[in-house]
Amino acid sequence: MRLAIDKVEPGMEVMSDVFNVNKALLLPKGAVLTERHLKALKTWGVEAINVVVAGEGGPSGAAGQPAPPEVLSAAEKRVAERFKHVTATSPAIEIIKKLALRHSAVHLQNSPTGQGSAKP
Numbered sequence: 001m002r003l004a005i006d007k008v009e010p011g012m013e014v015m016s017d018v019f020n021v022n023k024a025l026l027l028p029k030g031a032v033l034t035e036r037h038l039k040a041l042k043t044w045g046v047e048a049i050n051v052v053v054a055g056e057g058g059p060s061g062a063a064g065q066p067a068p069p070e071v072l073s074a075a076e077k078r079v080a081e082r083f084k085h086v087t088a089t090s091p092a093i094e095i096i097k098k099l100a101l102r103h104s105a106v107h108l109q110n111s112p113t114g115q116g117s118a119k120p
Helices: 035-043 069-082 091-110
Strands: 002-004 025-027 048-052
Touching (some): 025 035, 069 091
């Protein structure tokens, strides 16, 4: 879905590559937006971008169904703990974090207790 840059929030996923007026790549498809990205996009004069909205993608659980909010929250905590020493905000790191979030959400949702293993 195409959203005005003022309506886009950190944590949203970029649906298609974002270019500036000179056709230079600013953000690749799949990047998870941060405050820093939003500032840069505004600085470059980007007015709107395509992002994945709920139901179109993002972290999901079993069979591709969206993960329940409590599972997603637990998965986000796990991923934050695992990446707490990573300071890089490159697109590659954002993609790795996104994949870790999806993996963790599926793991938590498929565990018998809904909590996964005892490890964070």
